[in-house]
Amino acid sequence: MASEEELFASVDALLEAEPLLPPPAERARLREMAGITQARLATALKTTTQSVKNWENGRSEPKEPRLSAYQRLLTGWAARFPRHGPPPPAPVPTTPLPTVQQPPIPEAPAAPEATEAAPGAPVKTPTVQVTRGQEQERPARPAATSRRPAAKRAAKPVGTDPRFPHGPLAVLDGDGSAYGVDGIVLDCPATTIPDLVEWTLRQSGLGAAKLNRYGKDSDPLIVLTAAAAVKLGLPERLEGHEQRRSLRLPVDHPVVKQVAKAKWQLTQRGFGPWARIYRKAQGRERQCVQLAILSWDALDERSWPGVTDMDPADIARVLGVYATRVITPRGSTAVSGLELMTALRPPTKAVQDPQSGNWVSGYNPGSLGTEPVDPAPPEATAEHPVVVNSGWSGGFLDEEAYQWVRDVDHLTGQEAALPWAVGLDLNTAFLAAAARLTVGLSAPDHFHHPQFNPKIPGSWLVDLSHIELDPRLPSPFTPTGERPTGPAWYQTHTVAYAQELGYNVQPIEAYLRRETGAYLDPWHDRLKTAYVDTLADLGVTRDLSDAEFLAAMERHKQVDPAMAAVLAAIKATVKGGVGKLRERPQGKSYKQGETWPALQRPTWRPDIRAAVISKARVNMHRKLNNMVKLTGLYPLAVLSDCVVYPSSGQSPLDFLPYAESGKPQPGGFRLGPTPGLAKLEGVQPMMWAVDLMEQGLNPARHIKGGSHDAVLDEGE
Structure with a gap:
């Protein structure tokens, strides 16, 4: 058998x-x-x-x-659109689903999509609820509640997957209302965390299908408001910790004991703002629920601006759109960015054993596999065991984003006389750099005096100090924009750009990878689509003229604050995901040479992070160089993906290159809503910019009127 x-x-x-x-x-x-x-x-x-x-x-x-x-x-x-008649009725689920609250449907001819119901969802009839092990007949909740005005539209179908009729997540309030996507409200009777986990897995109909045929379904997410947290026995806030990411309940807290008594487990991170509660899978059925506690700062204001202060229905809308377009959140946006890489490129797939004929788990080509690989010493950080244990002293890659200000001595009187400094910001520059980016998939091999090949990803020891470029432009080889002073380690794209500029390169040493692939391509494609679609929801579409685009961008955040928050989260996912590829150790007790948890991930890949940043910086310099050829203009400062130019007017239209036909000239900066194109970052008087430059400060950091973050988050 x-x-x-x-x-x-x-x-x-x-x-x-x-x-x-x-x-x-x-x-x-x-x-x-x-x-x-x-x-x-x-x-x-x-x-x-x-x-x-x-x-x-x-x-x-x-x-x-x-x-x-x-x-x-x-x-x-x-x-x-079934071929004959209406679609067949959804099968009756074996486990009763919760009551769905909906606003009244207005008396008008229904559009075809409004007549469809979520598969398996008992919208109008009473359902059997299971409350802490006791079955009882329970009628449907009223169609409208005091928290949700009856004027809101009826809920639309959430998805076609019959396993998850109510979408990927819900926001639970203190009155037992669990607000889902598309206006759905579920009735959650749970009064303890173990009850909540059981309800979520057995009755809620929450979850999301896998993003890749070889991947795993996303675990359901329950977001707890402060009132819900207190009702379930949790403190409204956790105090006494210096860092938000360190917040967690003590192991002797009653809720932690309840979880253990019910034979559920917590991950090593414990019960913090993002808590994962699970049991060992039964067969192929995962048993895991993700919790996010809002009052414990689960949603960082920098990544999710204004979301924590929204009402539960709007929070569910923001997170639901993000989950549908990106991934169900599993932590910070940085964590979600990294999880998305793995979800789209799963490490394993089923393969047939040629000897036994059995199907077994095998390597999925194009992925990073299941085992972490050590970086080459120059790709690691100073505290990494590879560096400390080997006594490496040969230097490190310094592939970081630009932080450059032009020396005021190289500022001409004609430039200083212009009235305005105008900042341009490239849309998700790191995401644009990830497109069609070939990276290493295997461990590095060491070579001495290799011939340079721009198609091989890796790290090269090269002397580029002999290359002298215009001092009114930053050097493309260093993040400071200063000319290199001797041999240094560079990622392939940086060396290839030196060759593109016409200079001979002779590597002294290299760490290269034999197995390569466009690992980030599906990650790029999904996030690009999410970014463009969300901007379109805010009225910024691809068919706008440049003037219309600038006007739409000026007001897009006021069009819909919820969708503006989704856009901010998508951008943070890009930057945080790239930064997470080189997560540094955390905690005061860490000592150099010790391993840290992030090193156990196959996605701890500082070389891939370096490849993305190198390509982004090279792309920026190429545009700066082309702008000189097309317009004769030189930048005042560059910070990551933001560049400041002197201008006769307050609009980018006053200095960007256009052909006589009115079309943008290729090669320079172009306005538009897609990754890699530019938008207006800010405008300030020219004397304001000159004053900052004389102090050694970067106008690009402040031109928007606030701070411009150029640091890739490597923590959380």
Whole structure:
């Protein structure tokens, strides 16, 4: 008789087979019912219109990764536009789902999408609730509550996955209302943390499907308001700790004891602002719930501006949009950025053992695998065991973002006479740098006097001090913009740019990786789409003229504060995720040479972080150089992705290069809403900028009227 493992392996093999698509004619019907043109579908799937035509007339079939994406789209359309009559009724769940509160539906002809209900969701009929092990008949809650005005629209369907009819998360208030996405409100009877975990896993219908066929579903997230935390036995706030990330309940706290008594476990981080409560998986069913406690500063104001002060329904909307477009939060935006990399590039997949024929877990090509790899000594940090144990003294990579101010001695009188200093900010510059970025996937190999190859990712010891560039521009080889003074370690992109500028490079030494791949491509694609879609929700779309774009950006935060918060979180996810690739040790008790928890992750990869920053800095310098050729303008200062130019007017339109046709000149800075394009950062009088420069301060840091953070978060 086959074992349980063998049966699951066989089922996995079926699941991992290529997805089946409907017949070509049905594909065309579904697209037309959705009102989508072949050209628009081609753009979404990043292919050609002719390819879509071929798929719909049966001449060819899509290949991965478009195959899975196309099948997912068609499945969603099929649920919305069945061929004959209404869709079949959803199956009755074996575990009763909670009551769903909804505002009254206005008496008007319903649009087709308004008639659809979330799969398996008992919207109007009474349901059986399980409260602390005791079953009782419980009627549906009133359609409107004092906390949610009846004038709000009816809840729309959350998703098509029948396992998670109520979306990825809910915000629990003190009255037992759990606010989900799309206006759903669930009735949560839990009065203890173990009750809440059981309700979430057995009855809530919360969770999210995996982002990759080889990945794992996202665990449901419950966000606790201060009132909910107190009701469940938690303190409203935790005091006595110097750092927010150190907050956690003591091991003898009654709630921690309750969790242990109910045979649930906490991770090594304990019960803090982001607490994970789990049991060992049963078969293939994960048993894990993520909690976020708002009054314990789970949502950092820098990443989630204004969200903690919103009402629960709006918090659920913000986090729900983020979860749908990015990933269900599992901690800070930095943590979520790193988790997204792994979710999109899972380390393993099912492979067939050639000897036994059994399906086993194997390496997923293109991923970082399951085991961490030691960095090359110059890629590590000074406290890393590789450095301390080897006695390394050969220097380190210094691939960081720009922090450069032009020497006032190189400021011309003509420039100083201009009335304004105008700051341009590149949209998610690090995300733009991650596009089509080849990085190392394996451990580094050591070479002496290698020939430089711009296609091989790694670290090169090269002397670039002989290269003399215009002092009115920052050096592309150092984050300070100063000319190198001798041999130093550089990432491949920095050395390749020296070669691009026409200089001969002769590496002395190198640490290179044989296995390479575009590891960050799906991460880039998902975050780019999230960024562009969220800006569009705020009225900033790709079809705007440059003047219209500047006007839309000036007011976009006032259009919808909730979506503006989502946009801020997406940007923080990019910067924090890249920074997290080189997380430093934390805590006063740490001693050099000791390992720290982050080193146990395959995603502790300072070389990948260096590759992203190197490419971003090179991209910035290339644009600065092209601006000189196109306009004769030199920057006053650069800070990370922000550059300040002298200008005759208060708008970028006064100095950016345009052709006679009115179109932007290629190569320089261009305005627009996509990653890598620019927006206005701020405007100040020219004398204000000169005064800061004379003090050695950076105008780019302050031109917006506040501080401009150029540091990649390597903590949390």
